[in-house]
Amino acid sequence: MAIVLGPNRYGKAETRLVRVHRDGETHGLVDFNVSAALSGDLTATHLTGDNSGVLPTDTMKNTAYAFARKHGVGEPEAFALLLARHFVATQPQVHGAKVSIESFAWDRLGPHSFRRRGDHTRTTVVTVTEEATQVVSGVTGLVLLNSTDSEFHGFVQDEFTTLPPATDRILATAVDARWRHRDDGGDSADWAKSFEGALDALVGAFVGTYSYSLQQTLYAMGSRLLEARPEVAEVRLALPNKHHYLADLSPFGLDNPNEVFIAGDRPYGLIEGSVTRDDAPPATAGWWL
Structure with a gap:
């Protein structure tokens, strides 16, 4: 009887990201909880500990923060698509990326004052592979x-x-x-x-x-x-x-x-x-x- 490695993935879970959009005295606020998971040719790291194909999860966290600065943060679906496509396009050993976002709403109280809305949480899960893209809100x-x-x-x-x-x-x-x-x-x-x-x-x-x-x-x-x-x-x-x-x-x-x-x-x-x-x-x- 042979023992083989089954489906697997890894990633960075629950990266807390708050982005303030400053437009003069009136500010906008986006509050996300971002999780990213990658799958692909990862057999070596599981079987031998060879990490040459492993993008560190800390890098995945940093990418979310860097993209928030470079590209801004709007709707969670758009931000999740941006991240997932980046990981698949830039890492040849990665065949699929799944980015999940919880979006927490804030009600405006003034130009730069907000109150957290607590009646529900908006969610997004984007899956990007070499063959297809799927968006779930x-x-x-x-x-x-x-x-x-x-x-x-x-x-x-x-x-x-x-x-x-x-x-x-x-x-x-x-x-x-x-x-x-x-x-x-x-x-x-x-x-x-x-x-x-x-x-x-x-x-x-x-x-x-x-x-x-x-x-x-x-x-x-x-x-x-x-x-x-x-x-x-x-x-x-x-x-x-x-x-x-x-x-x-x-x-x-x-x-x-x-x-x-x-x-x-x-x-x-x-x-x-x-x-x-x-x-x-x-x-x-x-x-x-």
Whole structure:
């Protein structure tokens, strides 16, 4: 039986990058968390410790900072494409580069004053190989809640089922969504408009869907995004069910007409799924990870 080296990659994770764009007295602020990973002809370093083909991860970190100064920092998709293409183009032993960015938003309070926005985090994952380029945008930590217009009943019941049917319940989730673009958008791509449009579609579908299951809501959200954004080929969602349990107030002589709830922590239901166009181009393997 032979033992062989399997797929591998290496890189620099979570490079914190803040770029101040100074335009007179009015400043702009970009706040990124950048991770880069390279794959390719790296067998020697694993088997013999020969590092002649290894670009140091410290160099990858420095490249992010240098590019922020030389090229500026705008939309995360554009910056990730710039970095990934650089690593593949300049390192012959590198056949693929994956750059992931978390983008933290700040609200302007004045010409040079800002307040960190904490309701969600924008995400980007760009994969560049010698054959293809893939751009995946997304959002994580987007907490949404409907206080009514949600039911859950008609489910399978066996000897271990204790959950009662619900005809009026709170539906809450923390959206983790990733959507894959048809292509890299070219130099004229309006990544900001695309992201805001996708976010509006997700939120609008959650608000406007009378839900009989979180699965139904997931499909409605994915469908709305694809309908609204023709540049998107596929969307994948992970929706934890943030349970709210009706508090029993009977020991205190009080009724509870669906008004007082206990917000559950764990365990929780986790609903995951993808919604795609039937003519969507194939994805790079593992893009959902």
